[in-house]
Amino acid sequence: xxxxxxxxxxxxxxxxxxxxxxxxxxxxxxxxxxxxxxxxxxxxxxxxxxxxxxxxxxxxxxxxxxxxxxxxxxxxxxxxxxxxxxxxxxxxxxxxxxxxxxxxxxxxxxxxxxxxxxxxxxxxxxxxxxxxxxxxxxxxxxxxxxxxx
Numbered sequence: 001x002x003x004x005x006x007x008x009x010x011x012x013x014x015x016x017x018x019x020x021x022x023x024x025x026x027x028x029x030x031x032x033x034x035x036x037x038x039x040x041x042x043x044x045x046x047x048x049x050x051x052x053x054x055x056x057x058x059x060x061x062x063x064x065x066x067x068x069x070x071x072x073x074x075x076x077x078x079x080x081x082x083x084x085x086x087x088x089x090x091x092x093x094x095x096x097x098x099x100x101x102x103x104x105x106x107x108x109x110x111x112x113x114x115x116x117x118x119x120x121x122x123x124x125x126x127x128x129x130x131x132x133x134x135x136x137x138x139x140x141x142x143x144x145x146x147x148x149x
Contacts, residue, residue: 006095040072055083080100098117098122
């Protein structure tokens, strides 16, 4: 739902975008009060019931602060992007991809982060993730597309 609100605000009320983005950042950084496995269970229940936006929001609530399992975080966040690409309008799905790309970079899952950045049409960020991960073939291909800059 946040991705939808941010996208709408950016398009229709750009003067309020920074304020809304700050509120979203505060929401995301607020401590999670539920155990991570309950959040994951709720996300799966929302998926089953067809409430994909709430499922995505639940998966994105997970962070390294509440769940010290990078692999489970990675799988949960990637699941959020899969749902977003399948069930959200493209602009909202791109917002999810961008967010997950940053989150994956934060846990050093550089290949996955680069994929998210690339799918969100953020080639420079994808390039940086591939370089940080030492994934040179993909980095070279994108660097050649971006040109001599």
